[in-house]
Amino acid sequence: MPARAHKIGSLLFCPNCGTLLALPQGNEQSVTCEQCHHEEPASSYENIEIITRSQPDAFPSALRQKRKTQTKIHQGKELPKVTEKCPACGHLEAFYEEKQMRSADEGSTILYTCVSCKHGWRINN
Ligand SMILES: [Zn+2]
Ligand SMILES: [Zn+2]
Incomplete structure (x- = not known):
């Protein structure tokens, strides 16, 4: 049984090196840790969705804003x-x-x- 990510609020941290894991994109089945290449199944994030809904203040607003900004960049249509x-x-x-x-x-x-x-x-x- 591989190690599963540490959950803090709605954020997932790599169980091997503690790096904050990115959210899965589109239909990705897993997320890879940028530091140690640990693979975290996307199902871990589905569990978190439920926690987020019942506890909207589980994570700081600064992090929430950061996530919003990242999404914006991915969806931007105006290319430089x-x-x-x-x-x-x-x-x-x-x-x-x-x-x-x-x-x-x-x-x-x-x-x-x-x-x-x-x-x-x-x-x-
Ligand atoms: Zn890692
Ligand atoms: Zn040309």
Whole structure:
């Protein structure tokens, strides 16, 4: 039986290294600790939903605001533009988007979309 995350209010902390675990995204079945790669099943978070509803003040408002801000960034549709040469048409301006991959081992991927011809390409970090 693997160790399960420590619960403090509605937050989950890694049982191995104590790092605050991120919330599962979309249909993810588990969340991976950024520090030690411990995998926490998403079902742990479902239990917390119930606690949160019955105890709305279980965690400090500062943390609640932080979570809200993070959600906003993920849903933002306006992508920043950067100076990057399009491999298709040579235009020097592209929309920039950073995607965090599921596993921490895979790092993140930069997605570029040409402002001029909408050609898309990616760069792995
Ligand atoms: Zn950990
Ligand atoms: Zn282009």
